[in-house]
């Protein structure tokens with residue numbers, strides 16, 4: 281009884297949370313294996329098991345799932361890497377250099393990030409439309425263009441988050457490296473980036489997940505089915521009334537979640553505390 | 563190896579009017595161990611960082627050897643610095659920490675390893691070469707920071723309070739180690755501390771700073787025996803010198819009911835400014851006056867026993883012991899004086915320092 285009161289309740293709460301988190305996943309897996317194709321038909325979990333939905337998903341020439349998958353991975357990956365790199369560069373500058381407009385710059389970032397990117401999508405659409413005429417690589421319908429939009433949109437929050445983390449790395453480390461003869465680039469890549477690895481992993485992961493889930497802007501920018509992302513493409517499975525393919529959709533969603541989980545497992549090892557322990561006598 | 567010259571070097575931090583370092587003029591000889599000392603916030607670190615190139619000079623110049631380095635980047639100055647908090651690279655092992663500068667300078671791996679091993683041997687760091695800084699004790703980290711500076715074989719060592727994070731005992735032993743290491747390597751060293759005992763024991767010369775202004779730069783002996791002004795007199799020495807204003811007489815100062823003779827010129831100069839003079843005497847320059855001999859009466863407040871010495875803290879009769887700074891005298895630790903006694907102190911006349919009561923400058927004594 282005392283065990284229950286001191287530690288046991290934690291296990292109970294943990295168990296409840298686990299059920300809460302796992303149930304939707306189980307439901308999706310079950311639906312993806314259920315040939316009926318409707319959501320209501322899947323209500324009894326794992327009543328029927330077939331791989332038909334997966335076969336349909338990959339064979340449908342009207343809905344090139346494999347291409348979407350690849351597009352999503354490339355766009356998500358590029359956005360994540362780009363966001364981390366740009367954010368880290370900006371955060372390093374804000375944290376370490378003293379220049380005119382530094383405070384204003386930080387404040388502007390903070391304000392701009394409060395403006396939801398969603399509201400700007402008409403502007404983004406028009407911008408990319410005219411960009412298409414002069415610089416088609418980045419114009420409407422281009423995947424690279426979409427990446428650029430994502431990079432710009434995410435810079436504010438991420439720079440601010442990283443800026444805070446960079447400030448926890450003692451400046452003396454930079455100064456000591458400077459005296460040891462290191463250039464700014466050597467300090468940045470060789471020392472600072474190693475010490476802020478946790479925030480890089482977090483930002484990279486968040487940015488990847490956000491990009492994969494992003495729908496509104498991607499659906500505006502990418503019109504050619506071959507260039508679409510998973511979120512945009514798979515929406516077609518369930519958007520037409522009376523021909524909703526929930527089973528196929530669930531199969532696609534399940535496959536799409538796999539890389540995110542893998543990436544998380546990979547990045548998890550970098551999300552640790554105490555990297556700067558031992559640098560300075562606290 | 564090189565000499566170092568501060569030529570009217572000034573640093574005004576952005577947003578502040580008062581210079582953190584004000585027209586610092588200082589020549590440091592080749593191979594010399596110079597200690598910068600002063601109370602907190604007096605500009606010691608700033609001076610050192612100006613020499614390192616981490617702070618700009620607002621005015622004036624800094625020379626290393628004959629080369630004007632005022633506008634040079636830190637890496638072009640050929641200096642090594644030990645930071646107060648060590649600033650080790652936490653993701654590198656001890657060996658990598660020490661080799662970092664050599665690696666950047668493009669020194670070959672064999673040579674690098676050799677120099678790291680030599681420095682590690684010198685500092686007793688050999689067992690720890692593969693460890694990360696976080697697995698070291700404070701004292702070991704301090705030695706790694708030293709080692710990182712030593713392997714560079716720079717022209718000048720800069721050290722900013724490298725011992726302040728160590729415990730008292732380790733501080734004393736490391737102090738001696740650093741001083742003897744510097745003598746052995748013969749590298750010009752500028753050492754910052756706020757601890758005047760460290761300053762006195764380690765430095766060839768000691769520069770005393772206050773509010774960014776250099777007060778005096780001299781050998782420890784000279785600094786102790788002939789302080790330039792009241793500030794240096796009070797700062798150097800522990801316990802501090804007894805300093806206070808006394809009425810001026812024909813030939814000196816009236817301390818209690820005894821007259822202490824001062825130099826003729828000192829009396830004349832103080833006389834032009836008023837009718838008092840600031841007199842200082844060290845606790846060890848005081849004897850207990852025997853019965854019937856003249857002496858300053860002092861009521862004893864506290865006796866501080868240090869084993870080899872004892873110090874008497876007291877006040878002049880009529881003075882408030884809580885407000886006035888106490889009069890301190892070194893006494894025989896086996897004496898039987900107790901709290902509340904009144905003793906008579908005889909001040910050794912040739913060990914008295916006289917200062918101007920207005921400017922605080924030393925008055926002539928010879």
Ligand SMILES: Nc1ncnc2c1ncn2[C@@H]1O[C@H](COP(=O)(O)OP(=O)(O)OP(=O)(O)O)[C@@H](O)[C@H]1O
Pocket residue numbers: 575576578582600601602603604605606607608609756
């Ligand atoms: N970055 C800065 N910006 C503005 N003022 C500063 C800055 N750094 C130091 N100061 C001021 O300059 C003066 C000298 O500072 P400095 O760090 O040189 O003192 P210090 O002698 O090293 O003191 P401590 O013994 O406490 O380390 C102080 O009054 C401090 O407030």
Ligand SMILES: [Mg+2]
Pocket residue numbers: 606607608722
């Ligand atoms: Mg300091």
